[in-house]
Amino acid sequence: MTDGNEKYWYNLKTGEVEKGFVSPSIDRAGPFDTPEEAANAPEVIRERSRAWAEDDARNDDWGSSGGTGEDAE
Template identity: 60%
Template structure:
């Protein structure tokens, strides 16, 4: 992942738009993503990660 977070892509949860750099308040955005295409799939990625983490937590119990 690139070190320069200001020039990466973010997904704005409030508007549903992809942003390049720090366009909106941090509370409204998730990321960073290296490409616009990756940021466009942010919700899919978040759901997949959440499911994976839930499975890992269940396996630990």
């Protein structure tokens, strides 16, 4: 396993890319292999959040289309 101190992190508080454990973990997103990947963290976070929200909405709607939930006799 690669040491996180050798990876790049996006600082959520400052918007800066950092190498290693510079900031408290609550303020970091990552790890990323390159500084460019870390710089794109806000877009990655937004896209994943959107995908999770869509997935949650699909799960909330599961089984709600059609039928009363009772067996027909």
